[in-house]
Amino acid sequence: MAELFLPLALLGNSLTAGGLLVVMVSSAPLRLALPADRAVQVHQLLTKPMEPLMPLCMALGIVSDVAFQFTTEHHAAGILCGIAATMQLKAVLVSLTKNVRINRWLASLDHTKLPSDFAERDPRAEWRKWNKVRALCALCALVLNVVAVGLMI
Known part of the structure; x- marks a missing residue:
């Protein structure tokens, strides 16, 4: 039975690490470079399909x-x-306590009418920082799974 679980772990951890890595190296920097209204719109568009998958x-x-x-x-x-x-589990904890809270707030906004204090409350840098943390945790998990496979070969 054990031989079934390691490939499934590799599948789940590689999809997680890959998704978070793509966001870390491409999507998060893009959002920081965009004007606030466009960044919120892009965040909403990119986050919605990922929420059930991740x-x-x-x-x-x-x-x-x-x-x-x-x-x-x-x-x-x-x-x-x-x-x-x-x-x-550390990646999940960061997601639930940091990123999801920000995602929900950004999802509630109308990107055409941002709050007047958005510049002071802009969460993009904080979101990016916590996304890096969870991406690195997920990448570590994947590396550990790959090493486990290597030990079994």
């Missing part, structure tokens, strides 16, 4: 890593997958 990918990676850890006979690979699950 939690599923993260959950697949975490559950599969934990399942592999407790079903494998490869002790070292199991430990690495347990650590990978912990790194993904």
